[in-house]
Amino acid sequence: MLKFTIPGRPLSKSNFKLTNVNGQAWMPRAGKHSKYIAYENMIAGYINQQYLGPKLENQxxxxxxxxxxxxxxxxxxNYPKSICDGIEKSGIIKNDKQLRPVLLFDFIDKENPRxxxxxxxFNKYKVEYDILPIK
Incomplete structure (x- = not known):
């Protein structure tokens, strides 16, 4: 198991997309919308600081x-896309298609957003889950 911590408020990719006259979405590399690219690079940088092992080949x-x-x-x-893109950009995986399944949890931490x-x-662990009534 590998664990990485990325400090700061998570960013969603959808907040930074623009559309052209044909309705196609694109991500600008400059201006206020380039903040997403910087976030992707930040994720990649933190992962590269925390992991020095070989490229991960498995799902x-x-x-x-x-x-x-x-x-x-x-x-x-909308948040997993930006995070998974940052993981791929770090180079520890070949493609973010390797990242599945993705389990998403949200919490509030006023002092330490991250x-x-x-x-x-995937070949060494399995996912199981239960949905149980509150007692």
Missing amino acids: LITVLKLYFPDKRMGDLH VEIELYD
Whole structure:
């Protein structure tokens, strides 16, 4: 199991997309919308500081724990894309298609917003879950 911590408020990719006259989405490399590219690079940098091993070739069970400073978190389903793109950009994996399944959890931590990433080799671990009634 590998665990990485990325400090700061998580960023969603959808907040930075622009569309052209044909309705196609694109990510600008300059201006205020380039903040997403910087976030991707930041994730890659932190992963490269924390992992010096070989490139991971197998499918990986991915657990993403998002810690927000407050309840204003937007659409949670847009965050995994930015994080998975950052993991791929780090070079520890070949393609973010290796990151499946992805389990997403959100929390509030006013003092320490961050993203925690856990990667488990799919050939060595299995995922099980229960949904239980509250007692």
